[in-house]
Amino acid sequence: MSGVDVDVDPADLAAASEAVQLVQATGLSHLEIAHSVWMDLYADTDDPSLQALGARSKRGLEGPEGAWDAFRAEWRDLACTDSPKYEELRAKVKGLRGGPATVVVSAIAAGLSAALGIAARILVPFVAILLHGVVTVGNNVICRMMASRA
Numbered sequence: 001m002s003g004v005d006v007d008v009d010p011a012d013l014a015a016a017s018e019a020v021q022l023v024q025a026t027g028l029s030h031l032e033i034a035h036s037v038w039m040d041l042y043a044d045t046d047d048p049s050l051q052a053l054g055a056r057s058k059r060g061l062e063g064p065e066g067a068w069d070a071f072r073a074e075w076r077d078l079a080c081t082d083s084p085k086y087e088e089l090r091a092k093v094k095g096l097r098g099g100p101a102t103v104v105v106s107a108i109a110a111g112l113s114a115a116l117g118i119a120a121r122i123l124v125p126f127v128a129i130l131l132h133g134v135v136t137v138g139n140n141v142i143c144r145m146m147a148s149r150a
Contacts (some may be wrong), residue, residue, distance in 0.1 A: 072146060080143035105131060 028036075078084040078090070106120070109127045113120035 076143065076146045079139050080146060100129075 109123040
C-alpha cells in the first residue's frame, strides 16, 4: 500500500461521529465553525472588537523577551551590513552558486513549462532573473525597514 498508513480504531470513529453529526446538523460552514472555535480559544472576551488579541493568544507567540529584537539585529548584521561577524557565512553562501541555485531554478522552470506548455530551457533564464530580483529586492526592502527603525 502506498501513501500514509493510518491505524484507525472503530471506537474512535464512533465517538467522533456524534460530534460530526451535530456539526452537520447546524448547517454552519467549516469557516464559521473554525471562526467560532478560534474566537472561543483566543478572543479577548473583555473587548469583542479585539479578535484574537486576548492574553491567551499573546502567550508564547513571541518567545523569550527580546528574542525577536535579537533576531532582527542579527539578520541586519548578516544581510544588510558588511559586518565581519558573518564574513565566513557570506562567503559560503556566495560559493553556493551553481549547485543548489541550478536545482531550484530548474525545478521551477520545469513546473512552469508543464503548466504553460513551453520548453523548460526557454524559461530557465527568466526564472533565474525573477528569483534573483525577488530575493534582492525583498532583502533590500527588509534592510531599509530595519534601518528606518534603528
